[in-house]
Each structure stands twice: as C-alpha cells, then as structure tokens.
Amino acid sequence: MHKKLFAELLGTFVLVFGGCGSAVLAATFPQLGIGFAGVALAFGLTVLTMAYAVGHISGGHFNPAVTLGLWVGGRIKFCQVIPYIIAQVIGGLLAGAVLYVIASGHAGFDASAGFASNGYGEHSPGGYSLMAGAVIEIVLTAVFLIVIHGATDKRAPAGFAPLAIGLALTLIHLISIPVTNTSVNPARSTAVALFQGSWALEQLWMFWVMPLIGAIIGGVIYRFLLEEKA
8 A cells, every 4th residue: 555655646746746837837938938738738748657657556546536536436445545635635745845946946936926726716817707617627527537437447448548548637727727727636736725825725625625526426427327337
C-alpha cells in the first residue's frame, strides 16, 4: 500500500505542478503565452505521462473524484478511498508550495490575484455564475469517470487507457477553463486555493462537492448501464 500511496502522491504532484504551473508561469508569458489551449494540453499531458509512469502501481487516479467514482463503479475497495485521497491532497499541496516558491521569484508576483485557482461568479474567468459552474463541474466530472471506466474496461484495447484519459482531460479543460478555470479534481483545487488565501478558500467547497457528485454519477452510469455483466 505504501508504494501505491506514494505513486498517487507523486502523480498528483506532477499533475498540479504541470497543469497549474503552466497556468501560472506560461499562460500569459509576454508574446509567447500558451493560453487556454496550452494549459488544457498541459493538464492532459501530465495525466497521460504519469498514468504510464505509475498507473501500473496505484491505478493512476491522482484525483479524489476519480478515486470515489472508481469505488462507486466497483473497481476498487473502500479501504483504498480515504488513504488515496489523503495522499492526493498532500501531493497537490506540495506541488502548490513548490510552484509558489518559483512564482515568488518574479517581481510583482501576487498569489492573491488568482494563482490558477478555481472560482465562480466574479472569480470565474468568464464571469459565470455558481449554477453554471456547478453544472459544468458535475457534468464534466461524470463524463471523465465514464471515459476512465470505459478505457480501463476489460473489453477496451489494452495499453491505450492513459492516452484516452489524458485526451479527455484536455478536452474537459478546453470546454470549462472559461467557466471555472476547470477543477474536476478537488486535490488540484485545494493545492492552489490554500496559497491564494482568500476568495479561493471561500469557494473551495464547490470544487469538492460538485466533482464528487459528478464522480458518483459517472460511476453509477458506467456500472449499471454500460458495464458488461458477468
């Protein structure tokens, strides 16, 4: 179990550092900024690469919502859920801390300006409401869990799951960065909210509750409507 937990910690660290790091350090870099599309690709690539690197050890969840959804879908035991989530949150917080130290080396850096945090209302990149943010986080997390279940199904082509999952996360970010800055991952949201320190912490509840609801929905849909029964 300790190897599985370290793999989850490491995978979540890389996901947050790569995805949020691209948003903080590279998204609006003068004349060479990677923009929304670049950030979306960064999140997808982190999941893809780390799923290939350590997925065979822990399953490559890197996300409390994924862990919960896989349990609901009957893929893992409940005894794994809480330890995995703790490891994921720790990994995310460590990545947030390292990113904060690096970003602080730039003159004029101010974490309170956002620090890649998720938000709704006035803190949504596009000014979208709480309702809009809640709906998109639930729907896209449910879709993500369906993709994960399907890509790892025994009937699916072997070896391609990380590719499908990474591309799905890229698509999810392309859709929803303007709405909530894209969470679908409570560990990712927590990792940067702590360092933003004000409104991001106040709104963090939404980026735990809605992805977890979406994960449950996705797990239920695949388990009872799509999975082949023995």
